[in-house]
Amino acid sequence: MVQTVRDQALEACKACKLKGEAPRKLVDSAIRYDQRLFTLRGEQLTLASTEGRLKTIIKLPVWCNFIVKAGKLKQVNLLWDRRQKRYNAALVYNLDEVAKRQEGSVIGLDRGLINIVTTSEGVIVSSKEVRKNQRKHLYLRKRLSAKGTRSAKRLMKKLSGKEKRFSREQNHLITKELASQLGVKTYVVEDLRGIRAKRRGKKLNKLMSSWSFAQLETLLRYKCEAAGIEVVQVSARFTSQRCSQCGLVCKDNRQGGRYVCSKCGMKMHADINAAINIRDRWILQSSQRLHVGQGDVNRPDGDGVESHQAPRLRPCAVTH
Numbered sequence: 172m173v174q175t176v177r178d179q180a181l182e183a184c185k186a187c188k189l190k191g192e193a194p195r196k197l198v199d200s201a202i203r204y205d206q207r208l209f210t211l212r213g214e215q216l217t218l219a220s221t222e223g224r225l226k227t228i229i230k231l232p233v234w235c236n237f238i239v240k241a242g243k244l245k246q247v248n249l250l251w252d253r254r255q256k257r258y259n260a261a262l263v264y265n266l267d268e269v270a271k272r273q274e275g276s277v278i279g280l281d282r283g284l285i286n287i288v289t290t291s292e293g294v295i296v297s298s299k300e301v302r303k304n305q306r307k308h309l310y311l312r313k314r315l316s317a318k319g320t321r322s323a324k325r326l327m328k329k330l331s332g333k334e335k336r337f338s339r340e341q342n343h344l345i346t347k348e349l350a351s352q353l354g355v356k357t358y359v360v361e362d363l364r365g366i367r368a369k370r371r372g373k374k375l376n377k378l379m380s381s382w383s384f385a386q387l388e389t390l391l392r393y394k395c396e397a398a399g400i401e402v403v404q405v406s407a408r409f410t411s412q413r414c415s416q417c418g419l420v421c422k423d424n425r426q427g428g429r430y431v432c433s434k435c436g437m438k439m440h441a442d443i444n445a446a447i448n449i450r451d452r453w454i455l456q457s458s459q460r461l462h463v464g465q466g467d468v469n470r471p472d473g474d475g476v477e478s479h480q481a482p483r484l485r486p487c488a489v490t491h
Contacts, residue, residue: 172219175203199251201261209247216260218249229260237397242266266397273399275354279450281410281442282360282384285428288345289442291450296345301338305381308334342387350394358400359453360388361407405452415439415447 183194208219218225231239242264250259279291288296311330315323349358367379392402413420414430416437424432430444431437 172202172208172221175205175208179203199253201251202249204247204249206245211244211247211262216247218247227260231262238264238266271399272401273354273356275356277357277359277450277454278355279359279446279448279453280349281446281449282363282387283442284378284382286442287341287387288349289440289446291443291446293440293443295440295442301341304337305334338381338383339386342383342390346387346390346394349391350398350400352400355400357453358391358395358402359449360391360402360404361410361449362404363407366407403453405449405456410448410452411441411445413444413448415444415451 179200180194180196187194204218210217214228214230216227216229218227244262245265246263248261248263250261251257252259281289283289283298285298286295287298287301288294308330312327315327363384366384370376371379388402395402409420411425412422414424414432414435414437416432417435419432419434421433424430425441428441430439430441
């Protein structure tokens with residue numbers, strides 16, 4: 172146990188690169204148990220302590236069955252939950268075998284502020300509930316901060332992190348639904364690194380700062396890996412300005428949530444048009460790498476033909 176505490180302390184020092192103050196140990200910091208300090212037989216978990224072995228019965232969620240069967244238990248992190256006044260055991264598994272790749276269609280995913288996810292198959296997941304929750308907590312923080320009493324400060328502390336937990340739960344629901352789709356081989360997303368670097372005004376910068384696009388991609392990647400679905404990235408350049416029908420790139424063609432092409436007259440939801448461009452860009456890149464045709468795909472030079480059509484994706488349960 173002393174060795175594991177030493178290892179955690181060294182990792183904390185390396186994480187902050189010993190700049191400024193050294194990291195301080197919290198009273199309720201997590202304790203790491205390696206394979207020498209715990210045993211798990213069925214639902215009985217035993218942990219080593221200075222007063223002998225501690226035994227407890229744990230209940231694993233149903234969604235953990237795949238991980239328990241396919242992976243190997245490497246360590247247990249014992250966490251103290253200050254809100255619920257109880258200990259939680261986080262089981263860390265190492266998945267040696269990745270699920271076999273599925274065969275099916277390629278689907279493009281467009282992530283945005285108004286709609287969390289839009290697929291190239293026409294499924295739209297609105298961010299209405301997330302933005303409503305953000306406005307609610309912003310209003311509460313302003314009122315409590317202006318009041319400044321002890322009870323107000325206690326309530327602000329209680330509400331801290333609640334907004335982020337709600338957003339994370341929504342991302343979990345969306346990515347779980349996407350990863351459970353049948354007949355999907357690849358999800359294609361945009362490379363959005365550095366998108367917050369550009370200043371866009373006070374209001375839009377505020378929205379951008381609370382946009383959890385990276386968290387959504389991280390959750391989608393590990394869920395799809397377990398389901399045998401590939402998640403790849405393509406450049407985000409001109410995906411929202413390009414016509415998915417004729418390939419014309421024109422900024423003025425996007426009119427709010429609608430895309431109206433000034434060349435071919437195509438009318439479509441702007442986010443669905445972007446998702447199709449994201450999908451077709453990956454199909455084109457794949458065909459160029461393999462030097463084989465992949466059917467009719469959009470051409471980035473503007474003289475492409477109709478986009479490749481994939482099987483219809485069933486609507487997400489969380490679509491608003």
